[in-house]
Amino acid sequence: MRGFWISLVIVFLFGSQAEAKKVDIDKVEPMFWWVNMKNPNLQLMVHGENIAHYDVELNYSGVSLSRTIKTDNPNYLFIDLVIEKGTKAGKFNLNFTDKGKTKAHYQYELKKRRTSSAERKGFNESDVVYLLMPDRFANGNADNDSVAELAEKADRNNPDGRHGGDIQGIIDHLDYLQDLGVTALWNTPLLEDNEARGSYHTYAISDYYNVDARFGGNEAYLELSKECKKRGIKLIMDMVFNHCASAHWWMKDWPQKDWVHLHDEYTNSNHRKSTILDPYASETDQIQFSDGWFDRSMADLNQKNELLMTYLIQNSIWWVEYADLDGIRMDTHPYNDPQGMSKWGKAVLNEYPHLNIVGETWYKSAADIAYWQKDALNANGYNSYMPCVMDFQLFFSLEKAFLEKQEWENGLVRLYKSLAADYLYKDTGNLFIFIENHDTDRIMSTLKGDLNKFKSMMTFLLTTRGIPQIYTGVEILMEGKKSYGDGKMRIDFPGGWEDDARNAFTAQGRTDKENEAFNFLKKLLNWRKNNSVIHTGKLKHYIPEQDTYVYFRSNTEKTVMVVVNQDKSAKDLSLERFTESIKGFKSGKDVISGKTFDFTKGKISLAPNTSLILELE
Missing domain, CATH: 3.20.20.80 (Glycosidases)
Known part of the structure; x- marks a missing residue:
């Protein structure tokens, strides 16, 4: 299946077929939406030849037409809908009319959500x-x-x-x-x-x-x-x-003249990210960074639009x-x-x-x-x-x-x-x-x-x-x-x-x-x-000495001691310096090797160029 290429049912409700004027609608995006979203507003972008010349009508309980927006390109029409809370999932027609006569309709669908907004969890430190x-x-x-x-x-x-x-x-x-x-x-x-x-x-x-x-x-x-x-x-x-591809479908017919950043001649970004943060940056440098193209194949989108x-x-x-x-x-x-x-x-x-x-x-x-x-x-x-x-x-x-x-x-x-x-x-x-x-x-x-x-x-x-x-x-x-x-x-x-x-x-x-x-x-x-x-335990680290870095992760249930030794020679690591972190613990068991290190001796032996993850006991 080629994605969601839109299938429109063209309905002619007046005169004979010979008299009917065909309305071609190429795209409606987003192609469908959901009921009971937190934000009740939805804006549809409709693309079709001279589509801006038509009015829009709909009849579906809980959905109202707020406004239509025309741009400098008559082949686009933006439709603002309001979907009230409690609206039922279902389908309805967007009717495109001329002088009260319907020329075409697009069947739009509102789907039922699988979960609520609050139930959706993101990735975090546990991942x-x-x-x-x-x-x-x-x-x-x-x-x-x-x-x-x-x-x-x-x-x-x-x-x-x-x-x-x-x-x-x-x-x-x-x-x-x-x-x-x-x-x-x-x-x-x-x-x-x-x-x-x-x-x-x-x-x-x-x-x-x-x-x-x-x-x-x-x-x-x-x-x-x-x-x-x-x-x-x-x-x-x-x-x-x-940016989008130079091959994006709308690059052949921009929704608005300022949809992408255009220049008298091709202008690449200067890639100076510092200009956005720099309090002394010139406007010229900032504009070239943000409005210049990332690459010739990547048209810079105008997000001020x-x-x-x-x-x-x-x-x-x-x-x-x-x-x-x-x-x-x-x-x-x-x-x-x-x-x-x-x-x-x-x-x-x-x-x-x-x-x-x-x-x-x-x-x-x-x-x-x-x-x-x-x-x-x-x-x-x-x-x-x-x-x-x-x-x-x-x-x-x-x-x-x-x-x-x-x-x-x-x-x-x-x-x-x-x-x-x-x-x-x-x-x-x-x-x-x-x-x-x-x-x-x-x-x-x-x-x-x-x-x-x-x-x-x-x-x-x-x-x-x-x-x-x-x-x-x-x-x-x-x-x-x-x-x-x-x-x-x-x-x-x-x-x-x-x-x-x-x-x-x-x-x-x-x-x-x-x-x-x-x-x-x-x-x-x-x-x-x-x-x-x-994932969430407190981190405490100690200044590296002699090519060895030691730090601890701890919570109410467990303390873990990590030792990274970059020394090319074996060494004994004195534990006295880490007393505040190991107080009350007598040993540590390495997660990888399973070997137990005795802390009561006051030191542990480290192999060269190695690391330990010790669960303290």
């Missing part, structure tokens, strides 16, 4: 999020690798081409993810990207209401959501509102309701219009108070990142209404911390300093933390294949504050560098295609080293899943 790129994960249905009406066809030999991974491939491996210990899934965008080249990443969206047919379409996404729910895996949707902003808000709510989502990830968040996105965040959270939203906040400074978190104490009073932000500062610290000998500012001190800056954040539990993603070097390339450093890094990531995110293949030590080019860095998961030489989804298809990494991560993830002390 570990698994990020994957659908095109590069697994091909579950070879029949949709290429689709006639979509420009780019499958070519697995092209690193920058489409390789055929799809939603069915994800569904087929949900048991693998559940076994690994994953509790939430973030796919890079699944909506249609009809660009002629490089469309596999789908960050240039050409249809905001349809999952790309090469991924399986909307019905496949519904099935993914259902199968995730069966396994206790939350589903996070990647949304892109700063109220009709567009309403469209985007409703689109988000539609997907949450339709696909039973548990969260949203917003791409390139600072590139969006700040006020427009503040309005968006507030509207989404008003409808779903417990949903979580994470924004991509690619800055090196905690102060810059903290600005974008909901309820931040910003000097200018700005509130993004975005609960969760991506902790890029910690990511940049992690990239270096495990490769350096400890000095005053280097090595593990980088991690200590990153966390010491947490006073800047409104909610430290709502920080999205990671060691790699689809836009960065693979961590095993950074670590030059060092398995012990990998284990120590994962130990830190999965026991510190925040919401950890891991990226496809980290469990089997996949490598890649941006210098290779994005397509070559984002390689296919081995075993996701029938003709692959090996299947790394199975222990038999992995090397001994890969199995060691997989089993380590599996044990750690599944332990974390059942230990609330790591």
Whole structure:
């Protein structure tokens, strides 16, 4: 099925067929809605030749027509409806009339909601999020690798081409993810990207209401959501509102002249995110950052346009309701219009108070990142209404911390300093933390294949504050560098295609080293899943000394001591310094090895280049 391409029943109620004037309506978005939403207002965007020349009438109990809005393009008509609380689910006709005579009607549907707004919960500190790129994960249905009406066809030999991974491939491996210990899934965008080249990443969206047919379409996404729910895996949707594809259907016929940012000649964004925060920034620089295009294939949307902003808000709510989502990830968040996105965040959270939203906040400074978190104490009073932000500062610290000998500012001190800056954040539990993603070097390339450093890094990531995110293949030590080019860095998961030489989804298809990494991560993830002390327990850390970083997580039920030792030599760690945290405890049992360490001796022995997670007893 090609998404929800609209089927209209054209009804001619006057004269003979020869006298009737045909009304062609191409789209009505959103295509349907729900009763008993918290916000009773709904705005429909209707596209069809000269549709603005017609009046609109309807007759359905509980639904009223508030107004119609015409733009400078007669091929669009915006219809504002009010849906009263208690309105029953059902269908009714939107009648398009001319001088009192109905020329056409569109049958609109209001559906019953599956849950109330208050019942919908988002992802949180108890989760570990698994990020994957659908095109590069697994091909579950070879029949949709290429689709006639979509420009780019499958070519697995092209690193920058489409390789055929799809939603069915994800569904087929949900048991693998559940076994690994994953509790939430973030796919890079699944909506249609009809660009002629490089469309596999789908960050240039050409249809905001349809999952790309090469991924399986909307019905496949519904099935993914259902199968995730069966396994206790939350589903996070990647949304892109700063820009759309140059191939988007409305680019051939803009709803308004200012729907996208246009320039006398092509103008790229200067990518200077600091201009939004800089009190001394020139207006020229700010405008080029926010209104310049992200890329030639990515038209910059004008979020100061109220009709567009309403469209985007409703689109988000539609997907949450339709696909039973548990969260949203917003791409390139600072590139969006700040006020427009503040309005968006507030509207989404008003409808779903417990949903979580994470924004991509690619800055090196905690102060810059903290600005974008909901309820931040910003000097200018700005509130993004975005609960969760991506902790890029910690990511940049992690990239270096495990490769350096400890000095005053280097090595593990980088991690200590990153966390010491947490006073800047409104909610430290709502920080999205990671060691790699689809836009960065693979961590095993950074670590030059060092398995012990990998284990120590994962130990830190999965026991510190925040919401950890891991990226496809980290469990089997996949490598890649941006210098290779994005397509070559984002390689296919081995075993996701029938003709692959090996299947790394199975222990038999992995090397001994890969199995060691997989089993380590599996044990750690599944332990974390059942230990609330790591989710919300108090964090206390000690300044790293001699390449060793020690911190504690504690609540009323349990205390956990984490030791990360980057020293190349074995050592005895004196416990006297940690008395305030270990008082009353006589030993600690390592989560991974099961070995018990006796605290009564006043010290514990550490192997070189290793880490411990000790449950205190």
